[in-house]
Amino acid sequence: MKEFLRELTIQADNPGVSTGQNQWAGHGKVLESYSPVDGHCIANTQVASREDYDAVIRQAQVAFEVWRLKPAPLRGDIVRQMGQQFRQHKQALGQLVSYEMGKSLQEGLGEVQEIIDICDFAVGLSRQLYGLTMQSERPDHRMYEQWHPLGVVGIISAFNFPVAVWSWNAMIAWVCGDVCVWKPSEKTPLTGIACQNIIREVLRNNEVPEGVSCLVLGGREPGEWIASDARVALVSATGSTRMGKAVAEATGRRLGRCLLELGGNNAIIITPEADLAVAVPAIVFGAVGTAGQRCTSTRRLIVHEKIYEDLKQRLQKAYTQLRIGDPMEATHHVGPLIDQQAVDDYQAALETIKAQGGTFVIEPGTLTGSGYESGCYVRPCVAEVENHWDIVQRETFAPILYLIKYATLEEAIALQNGVPQGLSSAIFTLNMREAERFLSAAGSDCGIANVNIGTSGAEIGGAFGGEKETGGGRESGSDAWKTYMRRQTNTINFGHSLPLAQGITFEL
Template structure:
């Protein structure tokens, strides 16, 4: 098998209006929709829009292919994931550029996505050959085993912001552990969130039907979530949509993994190195235009150093270049589309109207929004209470460590938190009291090693995690097996 081949699919016409179904690209019953490059407004390609009928047909193909895939020797499933990693390694540059264009990111962000995708495939390749169960105590003459078995078909619904990673982090381990997967990427990023995975796994030798890729709208998503042949749904996206998926999945007695968003807090104490803290806060708030579920959307700073920190951040905001990240060296690219821009701009304007002060930014040209600093942000303001999902750094002041913890926990949960201080013990004592799934001492909130559990409580999701040691538990279920040498005699 020649894994070096396969970039012909990057041609804009290669999957125009098509879905990846049973190992081939076929037309979507729902027609086509243009995929717009955020930085230029140009049409990159046409996305196929799946209907409910498309989705049901794809699920049938996945359900038919899954038993044979699960029955393969563990080393064979591992080999597919390792070859997928090799395919990605051969094409890092081209894929990174494509990611930057479709997502509105900078080239470096695209390179990081491909690098992380390689690691995700390599990590998943190790799962089939790991021990996955226990020998349980039992009566003499009986062997009692608890083992992990695949769910069958896993539905994955992924977002637009970091589409390759946020799809593959579920697709790769679910496949490795013997499931088939039906993936519905965001229709704004169908190439980076779907086509790349379809092609890399096809070239790696994944049997037809084991991975189905269908972009579409709520109709296709609801068909996936409600189909009884799909016992598990993994969703990454907004709390609003996550609640709807959770309700539907619960009604149909499905396992559901939700990774949403919420408020992430970066706490900067009065003894912090302010140059380092300002750099960390700027990256945490403005990386990929703040369109990251771990973004440092609240920066809680001790009032004794708030003014000095603000000056540093305003200086950075005014100097950071904004532009087309696929064509020039910039720090921030465009927001994904007009709808996202309008919602984010309304959050900023409403927060200013409620009493916050605009220190920098707050303006945009097209989808290019300037890095923004707001001071005097307080509970009750939209940028404090909601996840902005845009390039705004909200400065919130506090007087005591207790007040910092109280402000950080003034939310319905979040994914990540950070505490910056020269006193590590003090920072850790604060971090241990914050209601977040991940806590980083002396770092900002946008962190992921991919070998770690990733998730959060409340609006962060439903308290479950993906990644690292969490994957076997997430994508398999327990089955109890007992073995006797002969049937016993019973009194009936």
């Protein structure tokens, strides 16, 4: 067994259900986790049955009754202790993320660092869950608002960030007084078990009620149970737009709340006044990092016609330097796609690009032979296309970069906005007017808009999320915490009479 698996107590016949301190094997079918790095089966578990799921929700409801009454700074201190545990296990968990998901070890370690960072953020937040005081129109009255915990928060996470996105939700929800039920991707279940194992000692030492941190493993079904369950106050779902629409429909039918982080079709605009020495590394990392499997991956490159050929040549040179292989080796830039279905989607997209008239300036392909036995390794590629083509309008979770030419900034912004998704965007320019236009109300329509940095990656201090078919959700920093709480407006009459609204008199 690999040493990092031993450290995280990931073994065969892993439990598929956990309520924090306690865990047990689910009663559903066996779920095997295969590494896209080498194709080996890492471990297996039995997924949750409907009975398992209901038991978890009942336990979470009981835990909420206790957890919500603990002072927020105390909840924050428990999250601080969790952050310390993740610091101690950063190397091992980062290795597991890299091995089970296929991203580079540096990215795996960076993802664990995001957990640590959001723990630190949540600790400070636990003393800053502010409400407002408003002026009443009635004499001797005071109005103010306060925020209360929602209840059970369901977290449905995707394979590409198997632990970070869970932490963005869970750490904030916990300091807000909520309890969490996490359904990780069926493609990366072991990282979910590892996170529960890492924080278990903290939960026990602080006598945290069992059910504050729950884990339910499985595929589509547990996600559907969470989305349709009126006992779940908020459903935070990360994944495809198709999945997000199903979650929104299910929660909408019961008038529930949902927080959606869905697909991206992110573009970078390169103007004639861009510093290309800064732009090219951002483009390449955005396009090929995590093998193009980030929701913030750069999909489209919108380049001014004056510098189009120059930039194309720079990209061709940069792409020849990419090393593809085992992501746990530091010398490799690009690891595998998550599984064979992702490879099939990549190949189908290539055929569609050709059929619609696209030209590859950096050729695609799949890799076989020694070091590529899993069959999940592909070549990052670049294609010249038109923005309105169907294939360009869709998100393909693979390292395919579309190259598009423009003449005016207004045209470039229209191209950038001219897709159904609205997550991340960027412009490279040293012209202040161009930058400010891009950031104005007439500029990017995305939830994230950057100047002279790429589309990929975000700091936890800012609210993360996007518009249009990206779902409109916001996680992590800023005031995203309000999503996990309910607002209550309070009015206090400290006078000796009861003035009624709108001047109404009512005498007895």
